[in-house]
Amino acid sequence: MDGDGVMISLLNLSKTFSDDKHTVEAIDGFSLDIQQGEIVCLLGPSGCGKTTVLRMIAGLESKSSGSMKVRGKSVTSAGSDRGLVFQEFALFPWRTVRKNIEFGLELKTMPVEKRHEISSKFIELVGLTGFENVHPGKLSGGMKQRVGIARALANNPAVLLMDEPFGSLDAQTRNLMQKELLRIWSATGKTILFVTHSVDEAVFLADRIVVMTARPGKVKEAIPIGIPRPRDRTSSEFISVRGEVLSVLEAEFEKTQIRELSGD
Ligand SMILES: Nc1ncnc2c1ncn2[C@@H]1O[C@H](COP(=O)(O)OP(=O)(O)OP(=O)(O)O)[C@@H](O)[C@H]1O
Numbered sequence: 001m002d003g004d005g006v007m008i009s010l011l012n013l014s015k016t017f018s019d020d021k022h023t024v025e026a027i028d029g030f031s032l033d034i035q036q037g038e039i040v041c042l043l044g045p046s047g048c049g050k051t052t053v054l055r056m057i058a059g060l061e062s063k064s065s066g067s068m069k070v071r072g073k074s075v076t077s078a079g080s081d082r083g084l085v086f087q088e089f090a091l092f093p094w095r096t097v098r099k100n101i102e103f104g105l106e107l108k109t110m111p112v113e114k115r116h117e118i119s120s121k122f123i124e125l126v127g128l129t130g131f132e133n134v135h136p137g138k139l140s141g142g143m144k145q146r147v148g149i150a151r152a153l154a155n156n157p158a159v160l161l162m163d164e165p166f167g168s169l170d171a172q173t174r175n176l177m178q179k180e181l182l183r184i185w186s187a188t189g190k191t192i193l194f195v196t197h198s199v200d201e202a203v204f205l206a207d208r209i210v211v212m213t214a215r216p217g218k219v220k221e222a223i224p225i226g227i228p229r230p231r232d233r234t235s236s237e238f239i240s241v242r243g244e245v246l247s248v249l250e251a252e253f254e255k256t257q258i259r260e261l262s263g264d
């Protein structure tokens, strides 16, 4: 299954969380291949296991069964080939913006001038110029996320795993960051797996939108988005694709709600 162009290969993946009292089947039978250079957006009802899938690919969470490969190699731990931008990406509070972004580069013992050059590039890219020496405690939520994004990109990963990275940004900044991400993507050819609750964001970004079922999550439908870039959110094509994706998603939301109402 791991052809040349496949970056991430997930086959029959499952994950069950359990402690003394509870067992939660988060993922069951999740299969998906992501091509090198592809942007895949993951959509699904809250609690369907999107974050769990990302954390497993990142090597932060073990799998219960199935197979999980990145560039043909089984995932067993975290690695700098996978850059993470998560919902609540913890920054080091005692490090400045620049020092947070340079963290991974320091681990690689990169010379200070080179580190500085790379961090400056990404500070500018994410719009934090002027905040290089500020500590995270003084930043807004959106700015903290920008630092998280810059930090992931600074390590030059092959894969970017992004969990609602723009969810806390205001609408204009969010649209801008989406464009920035596409610019970085076309310049670098990175493979991106991007979780979002926004159908609009997914249709704007994705080569393919993967809609998950309600928990236990698996792939309900993978929808190729063929709209040429740059995409115009007001075009009839965009609006019609958004409608199609929404209807697939809404069916799953209804299932979640029915389950919650029935106390299942
Ligand atoms: N560490 C954990 N221990 C126990 N259960 C967990 C753990 N992490 C996640 N879960 C459960 O697994 C299921 C999937 O959670 P997950 O966070 O992956 O969903 P999600 O799709 O990312 O949701 P959201 O859209 O709200 O972010 C949920 O029922 C959640 O409660």
Ligand SMILES: [Mg+2]
Pocket (backbone or CB within 6 Å): 050, 051, 052, 163
């Ligand atoms: Mg989540």
